[in-house]
Amino acid sequence: MAGRDGVMSLVCIGNLTIDEAVHGQDRSAPAIGGDAAYAALAARLYLDDVRMLAPVGSDLPPSVLQSLREAGIVVDDLPSRDIPTVRNIIDYFPDGSRRWTMLATEDEFDRLSVYPTDVTDAVLQADGILISAMSLQSQLALTPWLRANTDATLYLDLQEDYLVGNREALFGIIADCDVFLPSEIEAVTLAETDDLAAAAHLFHDLGPRTVVIKRAQRGSIVLHDGTLTEVSSERAVAVDSTGAGDAFCGGFAAVHLVSGDAVDAARCGSAAARTAISAYGIDGLVSAAGALR
Template sequence: MAGRLLSIGECMVELMQADGGLMRKSFAGDTFNTAYYARLFLPADWSVDYFTAVGTDMISEEMLAFIKQHGIGTDKIARIDDRSPGLYMIHLNDGERSFSYWRSASAAKLLARDPDRLRHAVEASDIIVFSGITLAILPPEDVDTLLSELRRAKAAGKLVAFDPNIRPRLWDSAERMRETISDGARAATLVMPSFDDEATHFGDTSISETIARYRALGVADLVVKDGADGATLAFGETNTHVPSAKVEMIVDTTSAGDSFNGGFLAGYVVTGDAPSSARFAAELAAAVIQHHGALVAKDKLPPAIG
């Protein structure tokens, strides 16, 4: 059955290391990466749209062309004068990454400024994806606008998927970060946290504690990612552990969680089965981290699920 996935957030200019001390330019960002991998593996009768804002400059034009080239709709992307996309640079050390960011004039910070445009996009979609980074870059009043629309979508029975993706330096205080992340979870039907983030910033001592905390916020389903230790799924009354997939050599972990999210959502659309979707997502993430950059070509990835 045909459907539409809407991913909400910030796509940025990505600079990564290349040979000879050069840098290679691409475009990426957590919810965009999720949209990219979902598009690769969703059925052809599903549409994938990205909801953000960009400028009217040359790099914004290049970004829009890049998004379209990868089969992701751009009709819901706003254009804002005197703004431009943010930029980040990947630094690698034995496959683990750190980042430098330049995003003070990012147009994406204004993505929720037009409530009517946001409502129309959400109402037209079956699955909506957002993240803690989406919430972190927005002014507080726009966070309220976005979460209001997502709560409406949840009440209407849509699948609202949230990755807390906790990045402390994007927030002005740890208290507001934890409060807003919790509000984001309340607006979601599926939360896909990383356990190390939850342990660090919420003090969880076990995955069971993470699951219980989000369940208390009204979250129906959870996929708790735990790196090399796999993932724990809490759907209904059943908790299921899915092991990680074998990795020969870690090259770049930049999009490990994002690719898992996209693969899981695509698999869940196809099969309706959470454990098999998580197994596929684990294989996908394992393949992705064996290559450079956030977005890896489909011919280097496992075959589609189902």
């Protein structure tokens, strides 16, 4: 099916956060982040009808949603929560690693995640739905519910923090999606092997038609209908690598939804990720998406 005016439509489900990046002594000003925003803005680079579904905290500045609207993202009817927006401090280290410190409790993070009661009919009528990393409880509730209530193509991204001890439960929601988009760390942890080809085939056998393992600047591995392809990516200097994986997923989902070409979608996902890391927070993606209007 197709969305309004015959245009394919994608809904990006996830969180909105306020993030600060720390590089040594250099600390960025608080910037709006969250996987839903990164994914939706990246998708907007390739698709006209992009919508976002993310709970809004009590202290989220109205200007945030306005900036997303101006970039072409539909942010109507977002659920509101009576608690502050989740804030994160992301410390980057010289070896390329990073440490996330969430300034909220797990319960607050869960309350600011999306559950079936937040989903409107408009979401269910979309052609594609990207389910980004949220609380484990919300993803376990939401993914099978969406599978049972919509014909949309379901794209699934996870969060590495909750993988250990939840393998079988996560295998269940991987089976419910059409496209699974783990990071390399997530793939290795879940598949219990560092052989990424074997990991991709393991996930594919659970049910998804397409598996894409994200490898940051080393590109991605795409398994589609039994064919495995290594997709390279151009290297880029990162100003702020926060949101790169989310941007990849949004760009991938938008292109894949329209063309069905998983390899081309992976290349476009990498390009969107490079745009995301070119500035602090969502600024790079906001500028790129806004320029399309």
